[in-house]
Amino acid sequence: MPEQIITLDIDGQAVSVARGCTVAAALAIARNHAAVVTRRSVSGELRGPLCGMGICQECRVTIDGVRHRLACQTICTAGMSVITGGSAQ
Template structure:
């Protein structure tokens, strides 16, 4: 069972969980804040909309296309 850090908080998820699902389980479900200040959540679930962009281990990634792994650090800049 992988344990990741989501915005500085530890979160355990089931094996095979993607980061977008972890956002829903451990936070507000959103991955970023728009330039106008609105929280944005995954929309398409397959990487087309790019609304699920988060920082994972220091690099911008799509949460819906990234599987959680033990020790991963995810930042949503909430």
């Protein structure tokens, strides 16, 4: 059976990933495997996935309007909207 591909929106960019992919993995794909920045700390530091298992909570993003979702623990769904708020600029 061929792999099913779904598309979601990450910071306004359409990203296609394999069904079953986590949001953290989709972020890496969207950024072409560059450093993934998901948010800024209260002091302005860039933050991103660290542990990959939900302990550190550094991968928090807004998914479909719900803030503080863990990208490493959330499976992508078709049409999902992800906002990172971690612009590296």
